[in-house]
Amino acid sequence: MISSFLSKLLTTRQASFTEKGIEIFELNFSMQPLAALVEFQKEVTPKKMERFGYLMSDSVINHFKKRFAIEEDKISNLWTGLFNVSGFGKLHVVSMSDKEATFEIKDNNFAKLYQSKYGEQKEPVCYLICGILKNLFEKTTGKKASCKETICIAEGKTSCSFELKVT
Ligand SMILES: [Zn+2]
Incomplete structure (x- = not known):
């Protein structure tokens, strides 16, 4: 639907x-098919995947700011709406302050596909999504931030969880 x-x-x-x-x-x-992103990740560094995600969000937020000059919370609502139809799954904001935030995705199709293609992973694999969230958090706080995925569906967990921190 x-x-x-x-x-x-x-x-x-x-x-x-x-x-x-x-x-x-x-x-x-x-x-583009998610399978292509999953395979592409095998050929590039985690840093490059994170950068790709960062640029995705950057294009969207910069465009919103330039084109609409609308208030911050409206941009954030549109951004979340777009993310939720992007094919990665639904984003849940677990907590958010001006210094740190925790996001969770329960049905992350990227991580599911990664696991089904390459087996259960020892470490989280969602660098692309980390980059997307890092950009959002930086735009929201106006400060440089870092993202660490703490648990991942590709490790056999029930959700992917991301911790953002102002650096
Ligand atoms: Zn993950």
């Missing part, structure tokens, strides 16, 4: 999927 967030964007023409392209809030997107 289509998410209510996406459905609203489509009916109000804030999102369009046509042969000319995919636009969400007038920002161009592309679709």
Whole structure:
């Protein structure tokens, strides 16, 4: 079933999927299979994957700020809505202050796919999502931050958990 967030964007023409392209809030997107990201991770360093995620979020937030000049909490709501339809799973904010935050994803499809392709992992693997969350947290706090995934579905856990800290 289509998410209510996406459905609203489509009916109000804030999102369009046509042969000319995919636009969400007038920002161009592309679709790619998660399996490609999972395989790509084997060929690059964790740092590069995190950087890729960081740039994904950076493009979205910078575009929102430039295009709409809207208030911070609205940007954050739109960002969360977009993340939740991005195919990684639903993001839960466990806690958030101006110095640290904890995020959780219960049905993280990236980690599930990683585990089914490469077996149970000894360490968390969601560097891409760490990068996405790190960017969000930095934009929210206005300070440099770090992200560490503490438990991961690819390790056989029931969720992926991310700890963000101002550095
Ligand atoms: Zn994970």
